[in-house]
Amino acid sequence: MDQKTFNQKIVNLIRTPNSVDQVEIVSQFRLGSKLSPHNALGVYQEDYQARLTEALKNTYRAIHFIIGDDDFFHLASDYIKIYSSNFSNLDNYGNHLSFFLTTHPLSDEYIILPELANFEWLYREVFHLKQDEGLDGEALKNLLTIDQAFVKMVNSTRVLNYNYMISDLFNLKDKTHSDEEAQLDFDKPQHLLMSKNGTQVKTYILTINQWIIIQKFVTGCNIQDIFNTTLTAITPDEIQSLFQILGGERLLLQY
Template identity: 30%
Template sequence: MRLNDWQRELEAYLLGAQPTPGVALRDSLLGSPALSAEEGLAIYHNAYRARLLDALRDDYSALHHWLGDDEFEGLASAYLQAHPSRHFSLRWLGARLADFIDGYLVAAQSAPLAELAGLEWAFTLAFDAADGEPLTLEAMATLTPAEWPELRVRLLPSVQWLPCSYNSLALWRATKAADELPARTQLEQPQVCLIWRQGLVSRYRSLGPAEAQALHGMSVAGWNFGELCAELAAYGDAAPLQAATWLKQWISEGTLERSNPSL
């Protein structure tokens, strides 16, 4: 057997669900009086699988806590069968778990589970993202009155925007605090959970509908500050103050960078 054929045979064995190797792979190796080739391969197979499951448990600790050991292992095993590790780093192993859950379970079960998985993955993405160039209040203080209406911003690379219809954030917080998990509930009104990294610390908070619309308008839809004030016309004369208050908060939290720094 050529080396590249043997490597493919070993890879297929490790990625497969069965701990028993094929005849060709088994016969290509020599065992010892204490350990046969088949037993050694089975140990390697089980250790590799266990490492992948450990990585998923670490990335999805709240989901694991909610489901329990057996149900989580069943879900993770099915996921690994459908999406075996393809990257040299385990960092990306769980990237498709939330989408997988949507097709793996019936809708009534999958929606809250997929949302919780998406929340946990958002924290992972936020922590590993590039720094960007956070806009500061000190920089804002240097803007002239003529520059304010044309000010445009965008979200920093670490910021994750996650619509939530269930109490996923409460479940996640309970897991981190080692508290008893609350009952799964659907929110009376969907919320946006904003997740980002400030320095080396993960941050998060929920946004009300009005603030979420304003932040999305400025950071995603491309409104400038003048357009934000116009969109807040329902606030009357207080619209510029409300716009400035939100903008100050977003900047203080470290979620924005300037998208037109030359202006």
Template identity: 25%
Template sequence: MSSSPLERLQRRFVRSVTFAADADLIAAVTGGGRLSAAEAIGVYRDAYPARLTEALGETYEACWRVLGDEEFFAAARDFIARAPSRSYNMSDYGEGFPEFLESRPHAEDAPFIGDLARLEWAFLRLFHTRAHEGLEPAALAAAAGSESILRLGAACVLLSLKHSVYGIWKRDRADDTPLEPTEWDGAQRLVLYKRGTNQIFARELSVPEHAALTALAQGRPLGAALDTAGLDEDGARELFAFAADARLIVAVVGG
């Protein structure tokens, strides 16, 4: 099916704003006030990277604080040049920014920056995810058996990071004390989740706890997930109690 004249005009406008000005578009539009058509389109071209930079700054606020204005804006400029937005929603922009930050020279001074960005991106995605209705603890306990498959809700994100960044992310904005290597030293595993409301909670996980929840998220039966993770009886009981209280589980299948 051929596109309509309006659709063709819209595509030319997008190309002119995100890449190079389209001569056919300039010929087809009229500038406003004293602006020529080319100058009017130029206003949008200038505003486009500024808006994407603003979107990155809103999503990766902690990374911005760590890097400072000069380095963050330079990184944003280079990223925008390589990765134009593919969505009408600005909050969708920046998925590849963590890996991009990790590849830049500043990563030698802030080796945790990629993981900090991953945490911020996960938080944003979860923020825009509707809170699920998890099973009540009593209902979960009554239904779950060793062969049961426990379905985790959509408003639950598991993270495995090479650096400890949760404390950096939570740091007070007014705290400009230089970060010490001990603050990011060591791997970190987290679960971010919503519990009935839009408030986001976080819990740091041990290696076995993260392995068990990951196995459950992959569809492994409860008993196999706990055995694979190497959790002892007390550890399994504690993790199950947390998952129940946090309403992480939305359904129990079989068992």
């Protein structure tokens, strides 16, 4: 067998073990090593599973925490069967997990999983972004006095909307009290703003009114429109706390 054919066959065999190709591949191995040919191939097959599983575990720490080792291992194994890695950096593996979970049986038991996976992937995405610096509180205050001042969110933010309390579920992995998960009533919608804070990622829980306003900033708008066109129900406190976040964290740019 030439090297090119061997390469194709062994790579496929590492990803998807099958006895027919395995016999053909190990027949190419020289005898005399301490490892038998089948054991030698097994090292690569096990290592492949282990590395990809570890990569998923590193990104999806909250899911791992919530479903535990056994279920996470089975989930990873199912995912790895469907998705190979086409990344040079193994840390990038796992980008389809949220979508994959929408039809995975584990999501019948844990309905929060697709949304939690989406949150964890975005968290990872924001973690690796450069922090953009927008306008500070004072500059924002000045803009509010101008008729035509167009602003939008800086790039290192994500505005999120979930059916469950995903931010609280995400934080469970860092809690020390084992009974907190049982006490958490996660079956409520949650509106979130995720942003860079130095080298870390910070998440803010928003009211629905704040979330509606922030959505406008994502695409960009005249800052005055916020007050002219929307939300008669929004309270001064909601506006004040939102602008404290936007100014304090410098999350708006003028354009």
